[in-house]
Structure formats: C-alpha cells, structure tokens
Amino acid sequence: MTTYRRLGRSGLHLFPLGLGTMQFGWSADEAASQTILDRYHEVGGNFIDTADIYTMWTKGNPGGISEEIIGRWMKDRGNRDDLVVATKVRGAMGEFGVEGRGSIKQREGLSRRWIMKACEDSLRRLQTDHIDLYQVHWVDNQTPIEETLSALTDLVRRGYVRYIGCSNYSAWRLMQALWTSDRRNLESFVSIQPEYSLLSPTRANFERELQRVCVEYGLGVVPWSPLGGGLLTGKYRRGQPMPDSVRAGEAGKRLTEHNDAIIGTLDTVAQRHGAKPAQVALAWLLQTPAMTAPIVGANSVAQLDDLLGTLTLNLTPDDVKEIDTASDWERARTEQER
Template sequence: MIPPMSYRRLGRSGLFVYPIALGTMQFGWTADEATAQEIMDAFVEMGGTLIDTADIYTTWAAGNPGGVSEEIIGRWMKSRGNRDRVVIATKVRGAMGQNGSEGRGHPLQREGLSRKWILRAVEDSLRRLQVDYIDLYQVHWVDNQVPIEETLSALNDLVRRGYVRYIGASNFSAWRLMQALWASDKHGYESFVSLQPEYSLAQPTRANFEREIARVCETYGIGVIPYSPLAGGFLTGKYRRDQPLPESVRAQEITNRRYSEQNWAILDKVLEVARQRGAHPAQVALAWLLAKPYVTAPIIGANSVAQLRDLMPAAGLQLSREEVAALDEVSSWPLSRTEREV
C-alpha cells in the first residue's frame, strides 16, 4: 500500500485516486461473483479506490444482457457498507440486452448518446449500482448520430441534479475531444475531466495515443485512465516467441494485434528492466505509464486475487529516467514531418 499523499488528482476534478484503477469487464464473464467480491475486497485493502465499469459489461458473454458487472459491484458495496471509500466510474453508449436486444423501436431509443437514452441509462446504472450518485460518468465512445451539444447538455443536467459528480470520455480522437471541450466552454456545460483511451507501451497503441491525444490531455488538464495498459496481457511476459499460446479467451486476439518484431523487442526490454529491479514485468509496463505526466491511473483487470497482488505494487515502482528513456526508445515510431514540427 502506498501513502495517501501519493494518490493522484483526476484531471482538474476534485477526485483523488490510487494510481492503479480496477477494471471490471471480467465480472460476470471470466470471474464469477464470489471471485469478483474477493478481488474488490483485496483491491480496497491495498489502497485501491477507483473502480471502473460500464453498463454494457459484458453483453458479448453468453447469457449476459449487460449490467451484470454494475450489479455485482452494487451488491458488494451494499454488503460491505463502503460506498464512501470507493470512486465509482461507469459508462453509457452501447446497446443493452443480449446482443443489444433490450428496448424497442429505433436504435437511438436503446443506445447512443441522445438525451433520451442518457437519462434512461443513468437511472438504470444507479439502480444496478444501488447508489445515489456516480462519481465519474463516461461516454463510452462517439455517437455520430447525435450532436455533441445534446450529449453535453444532458450530462450537464445530470451533474446539476446530483446524479453524477464528474463526466469523462472514452475512445475519443483528439479532434472529437477538442470539439467537446470547445462546446462545453461555449455553452457553459460541464466539461470532461478525464479520458479513457487504449494506451500502453505496445505498438501501434502507443503511437495512436501519443501522436495527438496526449498533447490535448496534457494541455487542457484531462486526466488519463488508460485501459488495456498491458496490451491484453502481452506485456505480462506470458506470451513468448515460438511458444504455444497461453490459455486465455483473448489469446488469438493478442496474436493478431501484438505479434510484431517491435513488440517482441519492447517485451524483451520490459523483461530486462523487470529482472534488474526484481519486479514483475507487468509492474514495469504500468510504472512506465505512471511516469507520463498526463496519466492518472491505468485500469487493470484481474481474474483472481493473486493476479491483483502481482499488479498493485506498480503504484510504488518509480522507474529511473534512464529506464523510462530506454522503454521510450524501443517503443518509438518514425515521426511524420508534422509531428517533428509540433
């Protein structure tokens, strides 16, 4: 556990969180409820505060209509009586119900970022979580069918009503994030305090985030809470050259997305630093993210308490400038002329 003074402020909000956040997409999918409760108990015991979920978790799992993760978290908080000890973040955008089948009529009436759907979705999330308010309510990804002004106006109303404390975005490009910040400033709406992007040492994920979005977040004080910070498990060291795939529901996806010469070189460097520091490779990958000034708390997933215990010490692992530079170099990409001139 790290001392409270090491907790980090989420963007320019009034939320201060432990530098490692707990993702819960696996709850009700690859981790049953009893295991999920054990994981959350251990997370809080080790100082963790920010628990991230989404209304659609996890509709792609057989028999899961969405909302299951929120319900598990809600029952856990009620049984533990610890609502004030945790920061709850959830998301809105996706279609609910098995394969998005909940609701009737036009898709915008059962998904998206329209005022109508947001107002319904937030009440459903509050009910499932068994809370009076949500600390961080995030739009899961862009809705091209709805003006950003309508979305922000609805979110602004949620804050005014006390349903939501702060708002954030996920999976927004740089120009979409700037559009939202500009609209909030122009109309006096609540503004996004955080961004949840896919971001890790692995390529092309690092380049996709750092090319433009990182600069926006750093300039405008947007807290970054990266998902998939271990590249789906690739950076944990369980994937190796010319070896059989580990048993994992995501193993084939990792093969397709991460197997490249550069990513093997990145993993080699992570393993080297880990050996020198006596740390788990995953801790090194997380510590590299925490060395970035705009990153607040990478979001980790765990299917067991043992996995969680391997990852949480990353919050206290401070890499040297030389170690960060070495990891930066091996994971770098050729800069375009525009990038060189910025």
Template sequence: MTTYRKLGRSGLHLFPLGLGTMQFGWSADEQTAFEIMDAYHAAGGNFLDTADVYSAWAKGNPGGVSEEIIGRWVKARGNRDDLVIATKVRGAMGEGFSQGRGTVHQREGLSRKWILRACEDSLKRLQVDHIDLYQVHWIDNQTPIEETLSALTDLVRRGYVRYLGCSNYSAWRLMEALWTSDRKNLESFVSIQPEYSLLSPTRANFERELQKACVAYGVGIVPWSPLGGGVLTGKYKRDAALPESVRADENARRRFSDKNFDIVETLQTVADAHQAKPAQVALAWLLAQPGMTAPIVGANSVAQLQELLGTTELQLGQDDLNNISQVSDWERARTDLEN
C-alpha cells in the first residue's frame, strides 16, 4: 500500500510521485494526456503539477494549453476532490503593451497586478474554484518580495489558493521569503521545486545549502527533472547511437560524460538485483534523501508512466543507497559546510 507523504509542515499529503504535465499539448496530445492522467489517478496518484506557460514553446501553442487539458479532464472525470492541483505564475503570457516611449510587459512577472490576473486566468483554464498549490515559477528581480507575498496572501485569504510554493529559488532567496512572511505576517511558502537528480549540475550546492534550509524550516521538496532529462532511465548507452527522442540532442550536449555513464551503469546493476528498472532506482534513491516529498515525473505514454509508478513498490537497502551515492559523489562530502 502506497504511503502518502506530508508536504513540509503543511497539511497536504501527496502521492510519492507527482505527475508533471509540461508535455501535455507538446509531445503528448490531449487523448494521450487523458490516458496518462487516468492511469496515474487509478494508481492512487493525486498530485498534478503544471504551469500557466506550459506548453508555450510547442509549435503553434500559446501558453495555458496544459492547464486547459487538465481542466477538461477534471471536469469529465468529476474527481476534483481527489486531487492536489499545482500550477505556477511568472512567465510571459501574451504580448506586452506600449506605455510612453517604451514597452512595458504587464503579462509576466510577480507583481501584484500580474499575479492576481494570472491566477484568475489559471482558474478559468483549469475549470476549478481554487488552486491547491500556487507556485512562483522563478524569481522576479524587478518586484519586491513583499509585494509578491502580499498578493499571494490575498489569494489564499480570498479562498482562490490553498497553499503557496516557489520554484528555482536559491537558499538565500528562500530564506528571504520565509523571513519576510514571518516579519510581515504573510502566508509563507510550504514547498520548493528545484532541479535535483543524480545528474543535476547544481546538486552539490543544493545538498550543501538549500536542502538543509528546507529540512530545518519544514519546506517540502518536490524536485523537477528527477531523471536527468531521461538519461537516468538507461535508454542512453555509453558509445552507442542516440535513440529517437525529443531530448536526445540536448542530453548528448549537456549530460553525456564518463562520470554520468558510470552512474547510469550503477543504477542498472542495482535495478537488476531488484528486478527493477534504472529509472525506478534513481527515483527511489531520490525519495530516500532528506526533505523529499514527491519528485515530479513526466510521461509521453501510459507505458512510460506505469514503469515509473513501479518506484512506489521498490525498497532499496542502505548498501544500494550508499553505492549510488558513492559513484555519483561530486566531492560534496569534502565541501560540506558542516565540516
């Protein structure tokens, strides 16, 4: 039986794998997206993660497509009360308009003006009366954190949003936000969404600073790209031709190295010992790390999703975890600030 995980110090309990929906309307059409969400929900999944800008980069798609697909699925299935729906605000949605001699872009950022408008738009696209977890997608250096948190607090107190989270924040930015919430009596972030995996280029900094802050202050961690762009699934082999994939070329440029293939091959060895898949081992390792709530995984098919869902039944021993940590150690033990 799957154990749901508490999101930091909040009252939310999440399935141990969140379903990322960035690919909806991009590499997964609406019918496929419905099938993926059906399979996820049938397995007990309750955490859907999207953003207002998904999938704005797909050819011919404006932002909001992923939210719209989720909205139609929730309405068709009538399962709103079963779900924790998370979305994000910050990215540009539509064109800016001219003001004076320059162009002022008012349809992006973390100003009060845009947050209130963006939340209304997301609610309409999702066809819900509230958002369970509303996350700022990344920092906005042009807007004071007090203004951002004040606007988000208003949304919570009006009942449009239940909890607040952030994404892609550094440790000092997170602490600034928590301190501001405490000092100004504003709602605070209960979660953070960082990039984190065995291959994450910022892994050492995350483990040295941000992770410790999250554990100390009860901020739940819901990492994105937990499989390193798909490299940790084992579908890429050392010195082998690239498979057909929307990310193959990018992965070859950014993530191929002897060190990373050592990690992948270790995952395969552990997986073979447990009659599991490398992706499941990578996710199980992640779930064993301090502060982790629910890594966010994506899938382009039900078959891909079903493989990932097998993670919830996999129990790694301490030796397995140690072996994986050792082969992937980027000298973080020697740079740990506690030493």
C-alpha cells in the first residue's frame, strides 16, 4: 500500500511521485495525455503539476494548453476532489500585442495585477473553483516580494488557492520570502520546486543551502527534472546513437565522463534489484531530507508504469552509499580543477 507524504507542514498529502504535465499538448496529444492521467489516478496518484505557460515553446501553443487538457479530464471524470492540483504563475502568456493594447510585458511577472488575472485564467482553464498549490514559477526582480506575497495571501483568503509555493528560488530568496511572510503576517510558502537530481547542474547549491532551509523551516520539496532531462533513464549513452527524442540534443551535451559513470552505477544497483536505472534514481531522491514527491513526466502509460515501479524498490544503505560516492559533486569538481 502506498504511503502518501505530507507536503512540508501543510495539510496536503501527496502520492510519492507527482505527475508533471509539461508534455501535454507537446510530445503527448490530448488522447495520450488523458490516458496517462487515467492510469496515474487508477494507481492512487493524486499530485498533478502544471503551469500556465505550458507549453508556449511549441508552435501554435499560446500557453494554457496543459491546464485545459487537465480541466477537461477532471470535468469528464468527476474526480476533482481526489486530486491535489498544482499550477504556476510568472511566465509571459500569449503573443505580443494580444488583447488590444496589452503587450506581453503586461502579461507576465509577479505583480498583484498579473497574479490576480493569471489565477482567474488558470481557474477557468482547469474548470475548478480552487487551486490546491499555487506556485510562483521563478523570481520577478521587478516586483517587491511583499507585493507578491500580499496578492497570494488575498487569493488564499478568498478561497481561490489553498496553499502557496515557489519554484527555482535560491536559498537567500526563499529566506527573504519566509521572513517577509512572518514579519507582515502573510501566507508563507509551504514548498519549493527546484531542479534536483543526481545530475542537476544546481545540485551543489541545493544540498549546501536550500535543502537545509527546507528541513529547518518545514518546507516540502517537489523537484522538477528528477531524471536529469532523461539521462538517468539510461537510454542515452556515450558513444551510442541518440534515440529519436525531443530531448536528445540537450541530453547529448550532458553526457560527460562523470555523468556517464553515475549512470553506470545506477545500472549496477538496478541489476541487483531487478529494477531499472530510472527507478533507482527516483528511489535515491525519495530517501533524501525534506523530499516529498519528485515530479515525473511520461508520454505513454508504458513509460508511466516503468516509473511507478520505483514505489516497490527499497534501496539498502549500501546502495545509497554507492550512488553517493559515484555522484560526489565535490570530488568531481576537484578532479576537473586538477
């Protein structure tokens, strides 16, 4: 039986693997997306993560497509109360000049004006009356944190949002937000969504500072790209042809000797357990401090089922030590500097 994890000190309890939906309307069409959602819900999955901008970098996608797909699915299935729906605000929405004189610069950021409008739009696309976890996607240097937190607090008090979180914040930015919430009696972030995996470029920063803040102040961690952009699945290897994938080009650039060694270690541990490298990488994450639920993506039910196998995998202390040794970023940096 799957044990749900409390998100920090909030009242939300999450399935140990969140379902990321950036691929909905991009590499997975609506039919495939709804099939994936059905399977995730069937096995007890309740944490669905999206963002208003998903997926604007796709031709013909003005943003909001992922939210719309999720909204139609929830309405059709009548399962809204089973779910923890998380979305984000910050990125630019729509094409330049859309909606009369409003430029794209007025349709982004973390100002009160845009947060209120963006939340209304997300609620409409999701066809729901509330968002369980409303996250600021990244920092807005043009808007005081007091203004952002005040607007988010109003959304909570009006019932449109249950809890607030942040994504892609540094430790000092997170501490600034927590201090402001405390000083001004405003709603406080209950979680953070950083990029975090065995291969994350920002892993050192997370483990040195951000993770400690989360442990000390009781924030949940729901990382994006927990499989290193697909590298930790084992399907990308040095000296081998790249598979046909939208991420193959970027993955190839990251196949360094050090990263290849980490993938090799995951192979070794996986073989001992009759598991797959991706499952080992996710199981390693699930045992780290403050971790609530890594957010995974899938383009098919078969891919999702592979990842769900993580939940029956129990790494031993020796497994964890072996992975930690192979992925030691301090040692790797020292060797590069020699």
